[in-house]
Amino acid sequence: MMATVPARAAPNDGSAPKETAVMAAFLYNFTKFIDWPAAAYGQPDGPFTIAILGATTLSAELEQAVRGRKVGGREVVIRLCRTAAEAAIAQMVFVMADDATLRELLQRVDGRPVVLVGESERFLRQGGTIAFLFEADNKVRFAINMTAADRAGLRISAQLQKLAKSILRGN
């Protein structure tokens, strides 16, 4: 059911600024089509935190994308994190980390409503929620792991599901 996306040479360093900007915009746009339960926030009026784990290049783009904007009426905070523990308290985490860090993160957020966004179908199979897919014509697409989303107690809108290139489900 999963379509294999040809891997790209150097997707990690985020060299192409245009893709970085698109990803930043997508990250913010995802918040519009996903419902977090109230338990997702430490305080009732706490901010909506997007953690960036391991990647530095995206943060500036993301800062720009969310400037002056809110998510569900909350302030948006961008946090650059080095450790899984740091990132686990956010509501959404963009993960560009090694497998060990990912496993720790997954353990830490297991069962909690945290959206984990990564950059590969492998990330999705490891337990991530949404993964960016890069197509040949430089178009950025995404796939969704509905099982992970369900486990985390997140509701993802049908529109978003409809736009996803693929949806991982089952097991």
Added chain:
Amino acid sequence: MRAFSHLPVRQRFTVITMIASGVALLLAGAAFTTYEVIVFRDTLVKQLGRTALILGENSSAALSFRDPVSATQTLRSLANDPHIVVGAIYDERGAVFATYRSAAAPAAALPTTLAVGHRFGSASLELFQVIMLEGDRAGTLYLRSDLAEMEARLLRYVLIAVAVLILSSLVAWLLARRLHPMITRPISHLSAVAGQVALDRNYSVRAVKEADDEIGRLIDGFNEMLAQIQARDGELAAARQTLELRVAQRTGELSAEVAERRRSEAALLESNRRFELVARATSEVIWDWDLRQGTLWWNENLKLGFGYETAAFTTPESWSNRIHPDDARAVISGIHAVINGGGRLWSAEYRFRRADGTYADVFDRGYVQRDENGSPLRMIGTLQDVTQRRVAQAELERTHRELVDASRRAGQAEVATSVLHNVGNVLNSVIVSSTLAHERVCAMRLRQFSRAVALLEENQARLGAFFTEDPKGRVLPGYLRDLSVQLEGDRTRVLEEIDGLRRHIEHIKEIVTRQQDFARGVGVLETTPLAGIVDDVIAFNADSLARHTIEVVKRYEQVPLFPVDKHRVMQILVNLVRNAKEALKAAPAVAHRRLELDLARTPTGGVRVRVADNGVGIAPENLTRIFQHGFTTRHDGHGFGLHSGALAARQLGGQLSVQSDGPGRGAVFVLEIPVQKAPSC
């Protein structure tokens, strides 16, 4: 419109009904259609908006995640609505993101500019709607719909409206046909009746009223008008008949008036002519002063007598300035006193300057005419040049004086006759009085007295027995008493006669004395009551008046006491009384002979003695001659009494006049004497 005004009322009614219903329907149809169009457009906008909202909602995710394929798929759902021609989605930067074109218009163009909202084009409705996502603008949706449905609906409405119009017009026409007689029949009827009246001149027909509406009232009014015309026709005919009569009558009256006016004009003309002739005949200057206008008119004699042009003599000053300065003030104040004092007559003698500068003696007199309030209107008068007359008068007076002297000398005989006549008159009374005294003395009962004396002498020896025993002697004292009373009465009467005799003789003496006075020309004035003189005159003639059974009636008014020539008055009155007595004697048929003597004041302040009898009277032809010398109607008269009476009256300053209604109707002589204020000596 002109053709319409020539239509009969019936057709006009139908046309009006049709037009009214047609216009009402058209307006209603237009209103409904407009309303429908508005509502439909609104509906269309809302519908398109709803479609756009759903499409926007459904394409927001595709926009967020840059998936035009998905957006295009979403737009493809527009094919369900055949009227939407074009649909397009623009991203947040305004670039075309996805498009849709209907199968009917595959080449339809997209708009080049984005303007949010809707607008109607000639055959389309365009709508731009912003696609919002969580408060962010995700992009813009554009939809274009054609208006075919609206046009179809409009067409349907128009068709329905036309159908309704035709149907309702038909109904209206039928209704009008059925209903118009209600209105047009009375009007047509009225019109027909009016036409008949106009044609036949028959005002007795009447229109029939059907309902009590305006037409009913119009018919009432029309009928009322006909009734009035009919009545007026009748009056006119009657008036025409009487008019001819009246014209004839009036013509007669007018011709009579004209004739009358002509007569009065002729009379006026004649009167004017007479006036002018008189004015010309007399040398007196006639003047006419209009007191209100202040203008003065003179006749032509002013020019003849005084040399002035009348045209220059039109103001009162033209007259007053020519009065001699010494006379002017008195004359002018005198005339104004008469005008302003309410008087009527004015006269004055003064000197008036002629045109040549000389002064004429004039006698001017005028008459003031006043209105009913007494205000002066005009004054008319005559101015007489008496210069010649003055001269003549002076001459006359001188001649008169000479004549008087001459006549006094030459009138010795007349004087003598007068004296003799008057003395004779008195002598008659003297004879009568002395005869009466003689008769009375003769009639005295002296013989009876003598017989009584003889009787006493016979019985001288036995007077006592005679008076007590003899029957004659017993009545003698009473007899003697009666006798002495009688004798006393006789003596009194004889003494009265003797007294009268004395007065007659005194009168004779007076006559003689007066004759001497007359010769000297002066009478003796005495302040004696006139009533006493009249009483004396009656007393002189008392016996003869009593003899002829003449009743004497005296009426004395209170008259002023003034000096008068007593004997002259007495002489006149004695003559008058004697004449009256003779007149009464000569009228045996008169049953009740009366002599009236009145004493009264005259209006001019003098005194008047009136001697009236109901005797034989005087023939009218003798009235004028009665005072002439030698005139008498009596056989034994010498015609001097009344002549000398008249002369004496004139010498007293008065006059003697006579009135009589003719023979058998009595006569009245009146002596008027002016009151002389102060004795002249």
